[in-house]
Amino acid sequence: MTLAEFREEIRKLKETKKYPELKSYLLPALWIAEKNFPAITHDVMRVVSEELSVPLVEVEEVARFYAMFHTEKKGKFIIRVCTNLSCMLRGGEEVLSELCRLLNVKPGETTPDGLFTVEEYECMGLCDGAPAVTVNEDRYTNVEVEELPEILKKYGWKG
Ligand code: FES
Structure with a gap:
């Protein structure tokens, strides 16, 4: 635009x-x-x-x-991982940590190819499906660390 x-x-x-x-x-x-x-x-x-x-x-x-607005250049896909209480108790921090390891970024950073920005997030209202992750408008609940590669591949991650 x-x-x-x-x-x-x-x-x-x-x-x-x-x-x-x-x-x-x-x-x-x-x-x-x-x-x-x-x-x-x-x-x-x-x-x-x-x-x-x-x-x-x-x-x-x-x-x-507001965390939903980006004043710095962001990736094509913004991956938000909730680490608030419900999600933390059900592995949200492990999900965030593994995601960062797979993409070789820290929370708040964008991959060098500009594809993904990873963000740690406070409650996205999906607590009944903790731990929760969103990729742009897509929602993932009850996320397990092992599923992350499959989720990433949907958005063009080559691994
Ligand atoms: S605590 Fe994670 S979505 Fe609410």
């Missing part, structure tokens, strides 16, 4: 008149940015700021606050 296209998407969002104040479109606008750019850069934030009449510094604060 180009910045001009992004600007157009925000305008369409505003035309929905879903919220009474422009500022309320901030999270939906950043979500569009997250899905369509490798990172929410300052140029992207500036478009949001201009279209929503929100100071750039506020856009940046929100973009940096």
Whole structure:
């Protein structure tokens, strides 16, 4: 997506008149940015700021606050591993550790080929299927360390 296209998407969002104040479109606008750019850069934030009449510094604060937004370049697939209580008790930390070993990254890092970013995550609401992992929008529950290679292969991991 180009910045001009992004600007157009925000305008369409505003035309929905879903919220009474422009500022309320901030999270939906950043979500569009997250899905369509490798990172929410300052140029992207500036478009949001201009279209929503929100100071750039506020856009940046929100973009940096929420873990679901990436202000640094991320991989094509973001793998999130929950290590919160339920998942920790059922092996979430082992899953994270093995995933990092397989991909040779630390939590928060992206593989050199730009395919995967691994993130440690706090509860994704899948506690009844702990330990839980997501890959972009896909959800995996009751994940066992042994299944990780098969999961990764679905997203182009060559091992
Ligand atoms: S504790 Fe892991 S999904 Fe809730």
